Amino acid sequence: MTVAPAPTATGSRHYREPGSVVIEIEDVTKEYKMGEEIVHALRGVSLNVRRNEYLAVMGPSGSGKSTMMNMLGCLDTPTTGKYHFTAKDVSSMSDDELADIRNREIGFVFQTFNLLPRSSTLANVELPLIYAGLSPSARRDRAIAVLHSVGLGERMGHKPNELSGGQRQRVAIARALVNNPSIILADEPTGNLDSRTGEEIMQLLEDLYAQGNTIIVVTHEEDIARHARRIVRLRDGLIESDVRQN
């Protein structure tokens, strides 16, 4: 586990040189049928994401942002176009192959946390490792280590409803980290939090980035997007702009 206690790098922002290509999207379209109507959610999008990038995907509702997020997270496959994830062709994978990719390569952080309500913090964090096939003792060790790294070492036996919103999102982030994914994909990670707690969560993501994780945040909030080093804006299913910032 590469996660260490948060560095106190305030002021000048940490920046890491991007590494090898993780995500390679080439002229991807996605169409849905909504009743009689065909919705063109994505109309030909190309995008590369490298290791050690901190990327924000922005756009108003209806811009194709959610579809983009599902596509990036391998929850969905494109109608046309190519999607390579760590050089593997995702567009033609079966449901179970996609499940394996999600399990090993992608750490999800949801707006509504999506923790299992009846399971303890520890059990929630262990969940991806169960599907990865780890032994119970290995699962436990790794989950405990990650929970400590997000500052929840004292809350491992608690159920989600015994935690604050910020703590719940920390559990979700620990769960996203536990299987050492290639990217962390956060969908409006602060959407259900007050602004101070939201800021704490963004600081945590910042720390994770500093430690060498690749992070993609999907959001419609400028304040949140400002944390990223690169902002991709979508409009009407197309990429409107793709800007790096330091």
Add this chain to the structure above:
Amino acid sequence: MQRLWNEFSESSRIALTQIRANMMRSVLTALGVIIGIVAVTLMGTAINGIDVGFQNSLAMLGDDVLYVQKWPWGRVDDWWNYQNRPLIRPEMSDQLNRVIEDSRDSLLQVAVPVAARGGPVKTGENQIGGVQIVGTTANYSQMMSADFKEGRLFNDTESAGGRQVCVLGFDVAEALFPNSSPLDQSVKISGQPFTVIGVLAKQGAFLGLFSFDNQVMVPLNAYRKYFSFNSNSSQLRVKVKDKNRMEEAKEELIGAMRRVRGLLPGERDNFSINQQQAFREQLDPIKKGIAFAGLFITGLSLFVGAIGIMNITFVSVKERTKEIGTRKALGARRRSILLQFLIEAVSICLIGGLIGLTLTFSLCLILQSTMPSLPVVFSGSLVIISMVVSIATGIVSGFAPAWGASRLDPVVALRYE
């Protein structure tokens, strides 16, 4: 393998958590299965009981005894062909025994004449009617299936001399001598005085129809002297040396009887050789019919229970659609989701099955202690069968909803509120 086992234990843990979290719902659903399993297993014990009773009854007939009679056991369509047959007279046993002695390596051991009729038996104050009065010889001891509670059978001398001695069946002895030993006491059988020399141990009723305990046995020569000879019930019983060679023994007996009767080749047998096998063949289809009908009807209640399980699994999948989406996002394969909901359905069925089985077991114990005559037999195989049935019910009823859950699109499932 490790992964599958992990998912299995994780699914079991989730299933138990879910059952506990929705206690009321789980109990009500399990109730359907409990009722179903109780109905099916109770029917199973009854069928077992009938079977055991049937076997016991056949054992009373003796599995190494052939019966030479005028009529065959079971139904005949051409009764006139049998009505005109000559009688099976007790003297024929002597002729038959001579034939048996003359033939080398005979499979037959001995033939014994038996005659029977109904009549009253009384002592000074007690009387019972309708007792089976059986006349036979001392040789009968060689093929008796009953044990003696006390005393003995008449010996050769008493038998040949037609002495007025008798052996009482268990119920007869109980009725006439409730508080004392009947040995050496005098009873009147159809008005004739006999001295009791033995009492038989309890045997039970044959197929629940007529009781072997409601009989008295007297020497055949005394029987013939005092009682009118009912020739239709007169028969010979032939003991076979090796019960594994019953068919050969039967063939030999047919040949011997034809010699005794002086039948020419080409003439038809004018006697019937009966054995317990005949009963078995007649009663097996009936027994199977009862078992099939009973299990089918009780199976319907289990079917209703299975519908309940299916319904509750559908509800469970619907309620937890978002959880399914989350699990899929975290890497659950279709198989994992399928397994999770199947195990949940099977767990409820298995718990219901175990409770049902416990209920049946206690019911059986109560029945056996209050009504010992009821044919109820609880067996180990019943436990295994009902557990297998419970699991199968869970799998069959949980499969459709679990399959649906495993096929959910993660995008749609995650959006579900």
